[in-house]
Amino acid sequence: MTNELHPYQDRKKLKWNGFFLSEHTAMVAKEKKERAIVIKPKEKLTEEEIGSILSEAVVKSKRVAVQLDKVVDDSYLPDIAGMVSGYDEAGIYVGGERVNFDEIRNVEFQSVAKWSELED
Known part of the structure; x- marks a missing residue:
């Protein structure tokens, strides 16, 4: 008799909304944030300047x-x-990726912070 008073109504897609993973939501938010970042151009170096920096990088690791x-x-x-x-x-x-010389705009030395210098 209760079935006649309160018939079951399927909520269709609404009942599945709780199953979206928080990881998926976080990934979508991260991708959206990365697309919003605009990377500015650095100074265009000459072939000689690029060659000099790369030579020093190879010799001095x-x-x-x-x-x-x-x-x-x-x-x-x-x-x-x-x-x-x-x-x-x-x-x-560089770092496992191949870069053609004619594609390089800028090269600079990169310093890596020591773990002891990092702040919380």
């Missing part, structure tokens, strides 16, 4: 940050950072 001369959605791509692990006649390998 220094980390570098490479900005590519490539714009996507009115923003430069994030720097490719790491150690120079190899090179050939067309490009270099």
